[in-house]
Amino acid sequence: MRKRQGFILLYTIVWICMVMTVWLPKEAYACSCxxxxxxxxxxxxxxxxxxxxVIGITEKKGLLRSSADPLKVQVSVSNVWKGAIAPEATVYTALSSASCGYGFQPNTEYLIYAGRDADGQLQTNLCSRTKPLAKAEEDLTALGTGQGPTGQKAALSGQSPWVPxxxxxxxLVIVYVLGRTVTVMVYGYYLTRKHLPDLIRAHKTLQHEELPSEIHFGVKDKKRKPVPELIGLAAAAVAAVIVYYVLR
Known part of the structure; x- marks a missing residue:
């Protein structure tokens, strides 16, 4: 009976040691940079x-955890110096500094240097130059002016506000001139086809030296709205708005 109790006690101790080895962060292996x-x-x-x-930090759930487990950090991006980064980015780091994990804090701004793993996910660690933005004066001076994240309308560094x-x-000028020229040609062709019979009759009438009222058929068209000008101006306005927002 005593042998059985001793075996159970030994088995329990071994089991507890195994669980603690896997569950608790492995602080014995310090990060070396x-x-x-x-x-x-x-x-x-x-x-x-x-x-x-940093707008969110998510740890791995479960009893069995390691210091090397990934920590998911969501970042609201404000400025980019390298890479195609969306307005909200996700970067991963190790759970503990013992495995070179970087200790991000919620609602704190950081300058982040990140690589990518085999799955294309952003990764950073304690050995990189990642640091709180408030302590990154040297880095910001060397990096210069960045640009906004992908998908946002942000002016590039050094661009004059008058460019857009x-x-x-x-x-506006180019499209108006081209648009008006094309519409004048098309509208002129339309009027010619519409009044061609009248032109033929007027030509025959002049050959017989008569001056009937039909000769003045074109007066009504002169009183119409300036269609070419309106179309050209509308096309130019649309083009100007598009170019402005593209260059903005």
Whole structure:
């Protein structure tokens, strides 16, 4: 009986040790990083470099966890220096700093240097230059002005605010001239076909030196609305609006 109780006790101790080994973070293996790279070196070897505020952090659920488990971090992106980054990005890091996981905090802005894993997911770690945006003065100075995330209307660095207006004005003039020229030709062809019989009769009448009232058939058309001008102006306005929002 005592042997059986001793076996059960030994089995229980072994089982508890196994569970603690798998469940608890493996703090025994500390993260070791080399000397930090320069801003330009880190920019070159990173797949994406961007800044934004952490709006959500999700840990792996379950009893069996490891310090190397992925931590999902959702970021509202404000500025991008490298990579096609959406307005809301997801980046992964290890659960614990023991596995080089970066300790993100909710509602805090960060400058993030990230690579991509085999599945294309963004990854960052404690050994990168990822840091709170408030402590990234050196990085921001070296990186310069970035641009807005993909899908947002953001002016590129150094672009003059007059560029959209200049482009819109140029499109307005060009499209109006071309549109009016085409519509004049089409409208003239339409009027010619419409009044061709009258022109033939007028020509025959003039040959007989008579001046009937039919000669003045064109007076009514002169009083019509300027169709070519209206069409050309409408097309030019549409083109100007499109060009403005593209360059904005």
């Amino acid at each position: 080399a000397m930090p790279a320069s801003v330009q070196e880190e920019l070159q070897r990173s797949e994406a470099v961007f800044s934004g505020k 207006w200049a482009g819109a004005l140029g499109a």
